[in-house]
Amino acid sequence: MKLITEIMEEKALPIVDKIYNDGFIQGLINADLSYEAVEHYLKADALYLENFSDIYAILLAKSNDKDEKNFFLDQINFVLNEEIAAHKNLADYVGRDYQEIIKGGEWYPSADHYIKHMYYNAFAFGMAEALSAMAPCPWIYKMVARKILANHNLAEDHPLKFWVEFYADGLVDVVLTEYYKIINREAEFMSEEGKQRLIKNFLESCEHERRFFNMSYTQERWELEV
Numbered sequence: 345m346k347l348i349t350e351i352m353e354e355k356a357l358p359i360v361d362k363i364y365n366d367g368f369i370q371g372l373i374n375a376d377l378s379y380e381a382v383e384h385y386l387k388a389d390a391l392y393l394e395n396f397s398d399i400y401a402i403l404l405a406k407s408n409d410k411d412e413k414n415f416f417l418d419q420i421n422f423v424l425n426e427e428i429a430a431h432k433n434l435a436d437y438v439g440r441d442y443q444e445i446i447k448g449g450e451w452y453p454s455a456d457h458y459i460k461h462m463y464y465n466a467f468a469f470g471m472a473e474a475l476s477a478m479a480p481c482p483w484i485y486k487m488v489a490r491k492i493l494a495n496h497n498l499a500e501d502h503p504l505k506f507w508v509e510f511y512a513d514g515l516v517d518v519v520l521t522e523y524y525k526i527i528n529r530e531a532e533f534m535s536e537e538g539k540q541r542l543i544k545n546f547l548e549s550c551e552h553e554r555r556f557f558n559m560s561y562t563q564e565r566w567e568l569e570v
Protein backbone atom coordinates (compact mmCIF):
# COMPACT_ATOMS: atom_id res chain seq x y z
CA MET A 345 0.00 0.00 0.00
CA LYS A 346 1.53 3.34 -1.11
CA LEU A 347 1.95 6.11 1.44
CA ILE A 348 -0.14 9.23 0.83
CA THR A 349 3.07 11.25 0.50
CA GLU A 350 4.42 8.86 -2.16
CA ILE A 351 1.23 9.35 -4.17
CA MET A 352 1.55 13.14 -3.76
CA GLU A 353 5.11 13.23 -5.13
CA GLU A 354 4.36 10.83 -8.01
CA LYS A 355 1.35 12.84 -9.20
CA ALA A 356 3.27 16.14 -8.90
CA LEU A 357 6.35 15.09 -10.89
CA PRO A 358 5.13 16.51 -14.25
CA ILE A 359 4.96 20.02 -12.79
CA VAL A 360 8.64 19.89 -11.79
CA ASP A 361 9.59 19.70 -15.49
CA LYS A 362 7.17 22.51 -16.36
CA ILE A 363 8.65 24.82 -13.71
CA TYR A 364 12.16 23.86 -14.85
CA ASN A 365 11.33 24.81 -18.46
CA ASP A 366 9.48 28.05 -17.59
CA GLY A 367 11.13 31.45 -18.05
CA PHE A 368 12.18 32.13 -14.45
CA ILE A 369 14.27 28.97 -13.94
CA GLN A 370 15.65 29.02 -17.49
CA GLY A 371 16.66 32.64 -16.94
CA LEU A 372 18.28 31.66 -13.65
CA ILE A 373 20.25 28.83 -15.32
CA ASN A 374 21.40 31.13 -18.13
CA ALA A 375 22.05 34.00 -15.67
CA ASP A 376 20.04 36.29 -17.96
CA LEU A 377 16.95 36.55 -15.73
CA SER A 378 15.78 40.18 -15.75
CA TYR A 379 16.45 42.32 -12.68
CA GLU A 380 12.73 43.23 -12.70
CA ALA A 381 11.79 39.54 -12.38
CA VAL A 382 14.26 38.98 -9.53
CA GLU A 383 13.16 42.10 -7.66
CA HIS A 384 9.49 41.16 -8.05
CA TYR A 385 10.29 37.67 -6.76
CA LEU A 386 12.17 39.04 -3.74
CA LYS A 387 9.39 41.53 -2.86
CA ALA A 388 6.83 38.71 -2.97
CA ASP A 389 9.01 36.02 -1.40
CA ALA A 390 10.06 38.10 1.61
CA LEU A 391 6.35 38.36 2.52
CA TYR A 392 5.70 34.71 1.59
CA LEU A 393 8.43 33.46 3.96
CA GLU A 394 7.21 35.75 6.76
CA ASN A 395 3.74 34.22 6.45
CA PHE A 396 5.18 30.72 6.09
CA SER A 397 6.86 31.16 9.49
CA ASP A 398 3.56 32.46 10.96
CA ILE A 399 1.79 29.31 9.76
CA TYR A 400 4.54 27.20 11.36
CA ALA A 401 3.78 29.13 14.59
CA ILE A 402 0.09 28.17 14.29
CA LEU A 403 1.11 24.51 13.90
CA LEU A 404 3.52 24.79 16.84
CA ALA A 405 0.59 25.92 19.00
CA LYS A 406 -1.63 23.13 17.64
CA SER A 407 0.93 20.42 18.40
CA ASN A 408 0.92 18.54 21.71
CA ASP A 409 4.27 16.86 21.11
CA LYS A 410 7.46 18.56 22.30
CA ASP A 411 9.64 17.10 19.54
CA GLU A 412 7.16 18.36 16.94
CA LYS A 413 7.11 21.79 18.60
CA ASN A 414 10.90 21.90 18.42
CA PHE A 415 10.76 20.92 14.74
CA PHE A 416 8.44 23.85 14.01
CA LEU A 417 10.66 26.11 16.13
CA ASP A 418 13.71 25.08 14.07
CA GLN A 419 11.80 25.66 10.84
CA ILE A 420 10.63 29.11 11.97
CA ASN A 421 14.27 30.03 12.61
CA PHE A 422 15.35 28.60 9.21
CA VAL A 423 12.69 30.47 7.27
CA LEU A 424 13.10 33.75 9.17
CA ASN A 425 16.87 33.85 9.56
CA GLU A 426 18.67 31.33 7.31
CA GLU A 427 16.77 31.31 4.03
CA ILE A 428 17.61 34.99 3.68
CA ALA A 429 21.03 33.82 2.41
CA ALA A 430 19.32 32.64 -0.79
CA HIS A 431 17.57 36.01 -1.08
CA LYS A 432 20.89 37.84 -0.59
CA ASN A 433 22.39 35.85 -3.52
CA LEU A 434 19.53 37.13 -5.72
CA ALA A 435 20.04 40.69 -4.42
CA ASP A 436 23.79 40.44 -5.23
CA TYR A 437 22.85 39.34 -8.77
CA VAL A 438 20.77 42.51 -9.12
CA GLY A 439 23.53 44.54 -7.46
CA ARG A 440 21.23 46.33 -5.03
CA ASP A 441 20.72 46.29 -1.25
CA TYR A 442 18.29 43.51 -0.26
CA GLN A 443 16.29 45.62 2.22
CA GLU A 444 15.92 48.34 -0.42
CA ILE A 445 14.70 45.83 -3.03
CA ILE A 446 11.97 44.31 -0.84
CA LYS A 447 10.46 47.65 0.16
CA GLY A 448 6.94 48.19 -1.19
CA GLY A 449 6.21 44.50 -1.78
CA GLU A 450 2.69 43.13 -1.51
CA TRP A 451 0.83 39.85 -1.95
CA TYR A 452 0.69 39.93 -5.74
CA PRO A 453 -2.23 37.80 -7.08
CA SER A 454 -0.52 34.42 -7.46
CA ALA A 455 1.37 34.78 -4.16
CA ASP A 456 -1.90 35.86 -2.49
CA HIS A 457 -3.72 32.73 -3.65
CA TYR A 458 -0.85 30.51 -2.50
CA ILE A 459 -0.55 32.06 0.98
CA LYS A 460 -4.33 31.97 1.51
CA HIS A 461 -4.43 28.28 0.43
CA MET A 462 -2.03 27.48 3.29
CA TYR A 463 -3.78 29.67 5.87
CA TYR A 464 -7.20 28.25 4.89
CA ASN A 465 -5.99 24.71 5.55
CA ALA A 466 -4.30 25.68 8.80
CA PHE A 467 -7.43 27.42 10.13
CA ALA A 468 -10.22 25.28 8.66
CA PHE A 469 -8.63 21.86 8.99
CA GLY A 470 -5.65 20.41 10.86
CA MET A 471 -1.91 19.94 10.88
CA ALA A 472 -1.81 17.30 8.11
CA GLU A 473 -3.92 19.44 5.77
CA ALA A 474 -1.70 22.47 6.43
CA LEU A 475 1.56 20.52 6.02
CA SER A 476 0.25 18.96 2.77
CA ALA A 477 -0.26 22.49 1.42
CA MET A 478 3.17 23.59 2.77
CA ALA A 479 5.27 20.60 1.63
CA PRO A 480 5.70 21.72 -2.01
CA CYS A 481 7.64 24.72 -0.68
CA PRO A 482 10.72 22.66 0.22
CA TRP A 483 9.93 19.81 -2.23
CA ILE A 484 9.53 21.79 -5.49
CA TYR A 485 12.67 23.83 -4.80
CA LYS A 486 14.64 20.67 -4.00
CA MET A 487 13.45 18.91 -7.17
CA VAL A 488 14.06 21.91 -9.45
CA ALA A 489 17.46 22.75 -7.90
CA ARG A 490 18.67 19.13 -8.20
CA LYS A 491 17.41 18.96 -11.80
CA ILE A 492 19.43 22.11 -12.62
CA LEU A 493 22.59 20.58 -11.08
CA ALA A 494 21.96 17.25 -12.87
CA ASN A 495 21.53 18.94 -16.27
CA HIS A 496 24.07 21.74 -16.01
CA ASN A 497 27.63 22.07 -14.85
CA LEU A 498 27.27 25.58 -13.42
CA ALA A 499 30.59 27.45 -13.55
CA GLU A 500 32.20 28.29 -10.21
CA ASP A 501 31.54 31.99 -10.90
CA HIS A 502 27.92 31.47 -11.97
CA PRO A 503 26.15 34.35 -10.13
CA LEU A 504 23.21 32.17 -8.99
CA LYS A 505 25.01 28.89 -8.26
CA PHE A 506 24.68 29.60 -4.53
CA TRP A 507 20.86 29.82 -4.84
CA VAL A 508 20.69 26.49 -6.68
CA GLU A 509 23.02 24.70 -4.24
CA PHE A 510 21.19 26.22 -1.25
CA TYR A 511 17.91 24.57 -2.30
CA ALA A 512 19.51 21.33 -3.51
CA ASP A 513 21.18 20.81 -0.10
CA GLY A 514 20.50 17.47 1.59
CA LEU A 515 19.09 19.17 4.71
CA VAL A 516 15.77 19.52 2.92
CA ASP A 517 15.34 15.72 2.96
CA VAL A 518 15.38 15.81 6.78
CA VAL A 519 12.67 18.48 6.77
CA LEU A 520 10.49 16.59 4.28
CA THR A 521 10.91 13.36 6.25
CA GLU A 522 9.42 15.12 9.30
CA TYR A 523 6.58 16.62 7.24
CA TYR A 524 5.79 13.24 5.73
CA LYS A 525 5.95 11.42 9.08
CA ILE A 526 3.19 13.69 10.41
CA ILE A 527 1.08 13.63 7.22
CA ASN A 528 1.21 9.82 6.87
CA ARG A 529 0.52 9.34 10.59
CA GLU A 530 -2.57 11.58 10.52
CA ALA A 531 -3.77 10.06 7.23
CA GLU A 532 -4.10 6.70 8.98
CA PHE A 533 -7.17 8.07 10.81
CA MET A 534 -8.78 9.77 7.80
CA SER A 535 -11.63 8.87 5.49
CA GLU A 536 -10.97 8.44 1.78
CA GLU A 537 -12.26 12.01 1.32
CA GLY A 538 -9.83 13.30 3.93
CA LYS A 539 -6.91 11.57 2.22
CA GLN A 540 -7.91 12.98 -1.16
CA ARG A 541 -7.90 16.48 0.37
CA LEU A 542 -4.29 15.97 1.52
CA ILE A 543 -3.22 14.96 -1.99
CA LYS A 544 -5.18 17.82 -3.58
CA ASN A 545 -3.61 20.32 -1.15
CA PHE A 546 -0.12 19.18 -2.20
CA LEU A 547 -0.88 19.25 -5.94
CA GLU A 548 -2.52 22.68 -5.73
CA SER A 549 0.51 24.09 -3.93
CA CYS A 550 2.77 22.64 -6.65
CA GLU A 551 0.73 24.64 -9.16
CA HIS A 552 0.94 27.69 -6.87
CA GLU A 553 4.73 27.29 -6.96
CA ARG A 554 4.67 27.40 -10.77
CA ARG A 555 2.36 30.43 -10.75
CA PHE A 556 4.62 32.17 -8.19
CA PHE A 557 7.68 31.88 -10.47
CA ASN A 558 5.65 33.03 -13.50
CA MET A 559 4.17 35.87 -11.40
CA SER A 560 7.73 37.15 -10.88
CA TYR A 561 8.80 36.52 -14.45
CA THR A 562 5.91 38.71 -15.70
CA GLN A 563 5.87 41.10 -12.69
CA GLU A 564 2.21 40.20 -12.11
CA ARG A 565 0.28 42.85 -10.15
CA TRP A 566 -3.31 43.54 -9.10
CA GLU A 567 -5.02 45.68 -11.72
CA LEU A 568 -6.99 47.79 -9.25
CA GLU A 569 -5.10 49.89 -6.67
CA VAL A 570 -6.42 51.17 -3.32
Ligand SMILES: Cc1ncc(CN)c(N)n1
Nearest residue numbers: 389392481482485553556
Ligand atom coordinates in the same frame (compact mmCIF):
# COMPACT_ATOMS: atom_id res chain seq x y z
C1 LIG B 1 7.19 30.72 -3.02
C2 LIG B 1 8.33 29.94 -2.41
N1 LIG B 1 8.26 28.56 -2.42
C3 LIG B 1 9.29 27.86 -1.87
C4 LIG B 1 10.39 28.47 -1.35
C5 LIG B 1 11.52 27.67 -0.79
N2 LIG B 1 11.48 27.59 0.63
C6 LIG B 1 10.40 29.87 -1.33
N3 LIG B 1 11.42 30.56 -0.79
N4 LIG B 1 9.35 30.59 -1.88
